[in-house]
Amino acid sequence: MTAEVRTDRPAHGGLRAWLLAETVTSPAQARAQKLYLGWRRFASNPLALIGLGIVVTLILLAIFAPLVATHDPFAQSLDRRLLPPSGAHWLGTDELGRDIWSRIAYGARITLMIVLLVALIAAPLGLLIGTVAGYLGGWVDVALMRLVDVFLSFPGLILALAFVAALGSGLENAIIAIALTAWPPIARLARAETLTVRRADYIAAVRLAGASDLRIIVRHIMPICIPSVIIRITLNMAGIILTAAGLGFLGLGAQPPSPEWGAMLSTGRAYMLGSWWLAAMPGIAILVVSLGFNLLGDALRDVLDPRAS
Amino acid sequence: MRRLAGEVFRQASAVGISLFGLLAITFFIGRMLPLDPVIAVIGDDAPQSTYDMVYRELGLDRPLWEQFAIYVGKVLQGDFGVALNTSNRVADDLLRVFPATVELATVSIIIGVGLGIPFGVIAAVHRGKMIDHIVRVVGLIGYSAPNFWLGLMGLVVFYAMLGWVGGPGRVSVFYIDMIEPRTGFLLIDSLLENEPDVFWSAVEHIILPASILGYSSTAYIARMTRSFMLEQLSQEYVITARVKGLSRARVVWRHAFPNIMVQLVTVIALAYAFLLEGAVLTETVFAWPGFGRYLTLGLLAGDMNVVLACTLIVGLTFIVLNLISDILYRLLDPRTR
Numbered sequence: 001m002t003a004e005v006r007t008d009r010p011a012h013g014g015l016r017a018w019l020l021a022e023t024v025t026s027p028a029q030a031r032a033q034k035l036y037l038g039w040r041r042f043a044s045n046p047l048a049l050i051g052l053g054i055v056v057t058l059i060l061l062a063i064f065a066p067l068v069a070t071h072d073p074f075a076q077s078l079d080r081r082l083l084p085p086s087g088a089h090w091l092g093t094d095e096l097g098r099d100i101w102s103r104i105a106y107g108a109r110i111t112l113m114i115v116l117l118v119a120l121i122a123a124p125l126g127l128l129i130g131t132v133a134g135y136l137g138g139w140v141d142v143a144l145m146r147l148v149d150v151f152l153s154f155p156g157l158i159l160a161l162a163f164v165a166a167l168g169s170g171l172e173n174a175i176i177a178i179a180l181t182a183w184p185p186i187a188r189l190a191r192a193e194t195l196t197v198r199r200a201d202y203i204a205a206v207r208l209a210g211a212s213d214l215r216i217i218v219r220h221i222m223p224i225c226i227p228s229v230i231i232r233i234t235l236n237m238a239g240i241i242l243t244a245a246g247l248g249f250l251g252l253g254a255q256p257p258s259p260e261w262g263a264m265l266s267t268g269r270a271y272m273l274g275s276w277w278l279a280a281m282p283g284i285a286i287l288v289v290s291l292g293f294n295l296l297g298d299a300l301r302d303v304l305d306p307r308a309s
Numbered sequence: 310m311r312r313l314a315g316e317v318f319r320q321a322s323a324v325g326i327s328l329f330g331l332l333a334i335t336f337f338i339g340r341m342l343p344l345d346p347v348i349a350v351i352g353d354d355a356p357q358s359t360y361d362m363v364y365r366e367l368g369l370d371r372p373l374w375e376q377f378a379i380y381v382g383k384v385l386q387g388d389f390g391v392a393l394n395t396s397n398r399v400a401d402d403l404l405r406v407f408p409a410t411v412e413l414a415t416v417s418i419i420i421g422v423g424l425g426i427p428f429g430v431i432a433a434v435h436r437g438k439m440i441d442h443i444v445r446v447v448g449l450i451g452y453s454a455p456n457f458w459l460g461l462m463g464l465v466v467f468y469a470m471l472g473w474v475g476g477p478g479r480v481s482v483f484y485i486d487m488i489e490p491r492t493g494f495l496l497i498d499s500l501l502e503n504e505p506d507v508f509w510s511a512v513e514h515i516i517l518p519a520s521i522l523g524y525s526s527t528a529y530i531a532r533m534t535r536s537f538m539l540e541q542l543s544q545e546y547v548i549t550a551r552v553k554g555l556s557r558a559r560v561v562w563r564h565a566f567p568n569i570m571v572q573l574v575t576v577i578a579l580a581y582a583f584l585l586e587g588a589v590l591t592e593t594v595f596a597w598p599g600f601g602r603y604l605t606l607g608l609l610a611g612d613m614n615v616v617l618a619c620t621l622i623v624g625l626t627f628i629v630l631n632l633i634s635d636i637l638y639r640l641l642d643p644r645t646r
Contacts, residue, residue: 047446146326146327149330153624153628154334154620155623157589157590158604158620158623161605162335162338162620163338165616166613238453246455249590250593265457265458265461272461272465273465279458287454287458290452290453290455293453294449294452294453295449
């Protein structure tokens with residue numbers, strides 16, 4: 001396949017010409033062209049690039065936290081407490097003399113973990129419920145979609161609060177609670193996608209070949225829905241981060257001394273009037289990361305559906 | 310007429326099913342482990358005999374469906390049990406705290422509508438220009454900022470440093486409980502009692518939390534207005550009107566804007582509902598004696614009666630607001646008749 005593509009590539013122009021060629025000679029080229037055009041539309045929007053930059057920075061910060069942190073995030077030194085931002089402590093120190101920059105760097109790991117775990121729980125759950133409802137139809141569909149409607153009639157934070165109240169506070173329970181509120185929009189999306197393919201010929205062919213409903217759903221319908229589900233969950237990540245920070249702020253999420261940003265903000269609140277940086281810095285971190293995800297999500301939506309912009 | 314009756318029936322059954330779902334979810338959350346409802350009532354070190362008695366009294370020895378039926382019956386009578394914090398009936402507490410939240414949310418939505426719609430229209434008209442980008446970025450920041458953090462920073466800057474606004478609470482401590490609640494809305498009650506000092510103190514206190522909540526509504530409303538307006542501006546009737554020589558302002562406000570008003574009703578209803586969610590954290594920051602603070606205090610005390618009642622009330626408010634916006638949609642849009 002690749003050999004064939006190489007011979008078809010024009011002598012002049014190289015990769016760019018291949019990516020923009022009017023006549024496509026292989027499926028690989030068609031796919032590459034689609035990606036490339038999408039990327040060009042994405043990259044022509046400066047806000048999109050900023051969003052991407054922020055999210056990439058968050059990931060790098062989380063991976064390389066031990067390298068970029070200037071101090072031990074848990075090391076207390078009471079003679080250095082409540083120091084304002086300076087050369088030695090870039091973002092100042094907190095009430096126990098811990099370096100705020102280092103804590104924020106390690107906190108990036110927690111934020112990333114929350115987002116990924118919520119996505120890993122909510123996306124498969126929503127995907128399963130949506131595809132089953134859409135494929136089976138009938139009363140199963142009605143019942144499941146009613147359930148989705150009921151969940152959607154609660155604002156996410158309030159439902160998460162109620163779940164945490166019942167489960168008990170803590171980071172793991174906060175993640176479970178947020179995931180329990182994050183699956184309904186995904187289920188609705190997966191159902192809509194399923195409805196467009198359930199009458200397709202290839203599904204009928206698989207069924208004639210004797211495949212069970214379970215096999216059809218898992219092997220032939222779910223893969224179709226996965227790309228849009230991934231995009232949808234990316235769009236929701238800013239909301240997930242804000243909900244997690246809110247739970248942390250109320251003292252229901254990660255517990256001290258964890259450097260979770262919402263929890264840092266919550267302790268910083270007591271020192272707010274004398275030492276504003278304790279509460280300001282983690283808040284700025286939350287704002288920037290959620291802005292990054294929002295910008296990225298906006299741009300992804302523009303690329304995928306140019307009409308809506 | 311028969312169509313209308315069918316429509317009413319459809320709506321009513323949808324609301325009924327949603328309500329049933331709300332009750333089922335709150336019941337389920339209330340029965341979730343590991344919080345033992347008996348321990349929550351009697352504490353850790355009560356004797357076994359007390360435990361068994363309360364266990365039976367709470368109806369926990371009966372089958373689950375019977376417990377659910379009892380729960381539904383109680384809720385329908387407005388009985389949510391007693392709050393541990395205040396020792397009052399939860400229903401009475403809710404009646405007391407809800408007006409404070411409604412007052413805050415109403416001032417916020419006025420800010421949100423007053424700023425969001427004009428900015429959204431301006432952004433759409435000047436699409437791709439500087440002003441469009443500014444509205445978009447300011448809006449996205451409003452979306453992305455944790456509003457409890459904005460509240461804290463607002464208090465540091467405008468209350469502690471500049472002294473422009475009142476601090477936490479609904480009114481200055483000197484005036485607390487001075488006004489007999491008639492409507493429950495302090496801004497209105499103080500005027501009815503002819504107490505201008507109290508009124509201004511209340512204004513000073515509400516302006517910061519309402520602006521912060523209003524900011525997130527503004528962001529949402531401006532964004533939706535912009536996208537609705539863009540859709541209208543690309544229609545042929547707009548071009549025709551322009552070709553006929555009408556001014557741009559007239560085309561935008563007299564021709565295009567009425568067409569998006571119907572859609573905006575839904576958006577505003579939804580924005581109002583989301584203010585309830587924002588209120589939970591904002592009220593905590595501002596010590597605002599409303600529903601959100603009541604919920605968080607109940608939550609921190611591990612009081613499931615309060616948490617479940619508040620969750621139900623929010624769900625109910627969402628359903629009602631959805632219903633109202635649905636009805637308004639039908640009334641305002643002649644095409645749906």
